[in-house]
Amino acid sequence: MPVQLPDINLTLLLPEIFIALAGMALLLLTAWREDQEGRELVANGTIGTIVVAMGLLWFTAHTTRTTTFGGMFTSDSFALYMKMLMCTAALLPLLVSRDYLKRNEIFKGEYQVLSLFALLGGLIMASSGDFLTLYLGLELMSLSIYVLAAFRRDDKRSSEAGLKYFVLGSLASGILLYGITLIYGASGTTTFTDIHAYVSGDLHHHGAIVNLGMILILIGFSFKIAAAPFHMWAPDVYEGAPTSVTAFMAVMPKIAAFAALYRVLLEAFGPLHAEWSPVLQFLAVLSVAVGALAAIAQTNIKRMLAYSSIGHVGYVLIGLSVGSDLGYQAVLVYLAVYIFMNVGAFTLILLLNRDGVGDEISDYQGLAHKRPLLAFLMALFMFSMAGIPPLAGFIGKLYVFMAAVQAGMIKLAIVGILFSAVGAFYYLRVVKRMYFDQPQSDRDFEMEVSIPNRLVMGVTGLFVVIVGIFPEQILTWAKISMSSFQ
Amino acid sequence: MMVADFIFFMFAAVVVVSALMVITVRNAVHSVLFLALTFFSTAGLFVLLQAEFLAAILVMVYMGAVAILFLFVVMMLDIDFTTLRKGAREHLPLGLTVGLVILLEVVAIGMGFHQSPESAAAAAALEPMNNTMELGKLLYTKYLFPFEVISLILLVALIGAVALTLRQRKDAKRQDIHQQLARKREDAVQLKKVSSGEGA
Numbered sequence: 243m244p245v246q247l248p249d250i251n252l253t254l255l256l257p258e259i260f261i262a263l264a265g266m267a268l269l270l271l272t273a274w275r276e277d278q279e280g281r282e283l284v285a286n287g288t289i290g291t292i293v294v295a296m297g298l299l300w301f302t303a304h305t306t307r308t309t310t311f312g313g314m315f316t317s318d319s320f321a322l323y324m325k326m327l328m329c330t331a332a333l334l335p336l337l338v339s340r341d342y343l344k345r346n347e348i349f350k351g352e353y354q355v356l357s358l359f360a361l362l363g364g365l366i367m368a369s370s371g372d373f374l375t376l377y378l379g380l381e382l383m384s385l386s387i388y389v390l391a392a393f394r395r396d397d398k399r400s401s402e403a404g405l406k407y408f409v410l411g412s413l414a415s416g417i418l419l420y421g422i423t424l425i426y427g428a429s430g431t432t433t434f435t436d437i438h439a440y441v442s443g444d445l446h447h448h449g450a451i452v453n454l455g456m457i458l459i460l461i462g463f464s465f466k467i468a469a470a471p472f473h474m475w476a477p478d479v480y481e482g483a484p485t486s487v488t489a490f491m492a493v494m495p496k497i498a499a500f501a502a503l504y505r506v507l508l509e510a511f512g513p514l515h516a517e518w519s520p521v522l523q524f525l526a527v528l529s530v531a532v533g534a535l536a537a538i539a540q541t542n543i544k545r546m547l548a549y550s551s552i553g554h555v556g557y558v559l560i561g562l563s564v565g566s567d568l569g570y571q572a573v574l575v576y577l578a579v580y581i582f583m584n585v586g587a588f589t590l591i592l593l594l595n596r597d598g599v600g601d602e603i604s605d606y607q608g609l610a611h612k613r614p615l616l617a618f619l620m621a622l623f624m625f626s627m628a629g630i631p632p633l634a635g636f637i638g639k640l641y642v643f644m645a646a647v648q649a650g651m652i653k654l655a656i657v658g659i660l661f662s663a664v665g666a667f668y669y670l671r672v673v674k675r676m677y678f679d680q681p682q683s684d685r686d687f688e689m690e691v692s693i694p695n696r697l698v699m700g701v702t703g704l705f706v707v708i709v710g711i712f713p714e715q716i717l718t719w720a721k722i723s724m725s726s727f728q
Numbered sequence: 729m730m731v732a733d734f735i736f737f738m739f740a741a742v743v744v745v746s747a748l749m750v751i752t753v754r755n756a757v758h759s760v761l762f763l764a765l766t767f768f769s770t771a772g773l774f775v776l777l778q779a780e781f782l783a784a785i786l787v788m789v790y791m792g793a794v795a796i797l798f799l800f801v802v803m804m805l806d807i808d809f810t811t812l813r814k815g816a817r818e819h820l821p822l823g824l825t826v827g828l829v830i831l832l833e834v835v836a837i838g839m840g841f842h843q844s845p846e847s848a849a850a851a852a853a854l855e856p857m858n859n860t861m862e863l864g865k866l867l868y869t870k871y872l873f874p875f876e877v878i879s880l881i882l883l884v885a886l887i888g889a890v891a892l893t894l895r896q897r898k899d900a901k902r903q904d905i906h907q908q909l910a911r912k913r914e915d916a917v918q919l920k921k922v923s924s925g926e927g928a
Contacts, residue, residue: 362880385888395893
């Protein structure tokens, strides 16, 4: 019986294979060494694995588009850019979360291993050339993060967060799958390039089915990136999950979902831009509005940042919906900036969180009087998120709005700018609390700042300032990575 | 052809009715049993499509394992489902309207579906093949990469289940051979000088 193997080029997925094997090895180490020393070893090993994987990525990446496994796995400069972002988005939170995990008695090997597998799922999504690979990568990532969200299993709110995320995430997966089956039913294929060829041609009477499938897929993605009106889970999950997990899932899965969205929208549904652009515009406007208005009422800083991330997703969707090269590049820049602003802010939140104090915005009262440097950094990240020049957050928004104006979507840009101004209010409120209010008498803000924490705060702080002043380099990278789609 | 049609409609009707029963009956145990019936009738539909391998899997895995596991969980949890459903009644009209509109749209779109001559020809060409063997061949060739990713997903599910539920019971007397062998004389034996007439 002849068996036809597809073309297999394993060097393309060397980083993924390495992470999978290292993850399993670390899992075995977790089982054998249950003492504190073993846990430190696993944590260090996880960080080492991600660093090595980044090196492998850099040296094995193909800048020209190369596929393997019959088109199921793609390697190109876009994948390289997105994967580098994802590795950074996984590495930085892991670096700063060790003290927090120890304080809350969840410093376990499984935590690190699950983070690795979540990253692996994200990497697979960014390289997917087929709906099957995309969906499986998504499930690998989501399943790991569901467990991480519930990791403080004796804490009621953490369990609730995990369960809520799980149930709504499964619903989203179901909707996504239904969309994929409709597309498969119409086109008879799940490979992006084949779908592209199919929708480029005459759809006969299948136009409605393709559109319905595409919209269901977009809804599934909207759940995953927490775009309004599919954002309901985000504030609860962000608040209930352990803060280190919130820091992780505020960045890594978002980058992965957007990477997959690029693949779906550009590689599969590129010719249908006129159909999906209005859907994205609708989601974008609603997201920036919800992000700006609902955040004002929040007193918990994790909930506030959840709404803030919904707003950021809105700006990113504006850039995507434009459909021009500038728009796509703007989104790539925005995503890079988003990682560093968010991780920076979460590093400080992780640091200031002691014995259940530190999640409320009022807990930051008078921080500037006691720890001026920490307060300065927090203010820096808040200003950047608000989009105040000359910080990186401003550059991200600027490019997105420029792209929208250039494509003639002036109304969309104006709505974005208006809500950006509204949003600035709640970021600045945190700054006001830190600088102009007196500290509560019993709060002294005394804490050790470990070396990894210093490192991450330094890197994120410098990034936010330097990219704000010299954004050319990152824009060049974005341009190179977008060349994969031509 | 008539017989096949009759069997199809019979199974299809059972699927729809039992699926409805799953979400409407009050007793959670009955609900799970109806779920098993839904799985079984779906397996019947698969047989009609000559996908006997899928049908067998559905019966063995979903009915034999998943549904029965559900049954155990439902019996053990002792949830008062009537109070859980109170909120649902208020939102029923809105939910029904939205659901109905979506259903109508999907049906309207589905009506427009026609099988192209190419796919009909492809389906005819597949006729003499053996399902199980073809599935196996595909899994290990064309779909090798997704297949491997699935194994990772199952591993994550396993880690998750253990990480979230395993508890070392403090009161259980577990034998730790390593600890027993590592025990030294100094840890276990104390020498005490006992003065006469007072005891230890």
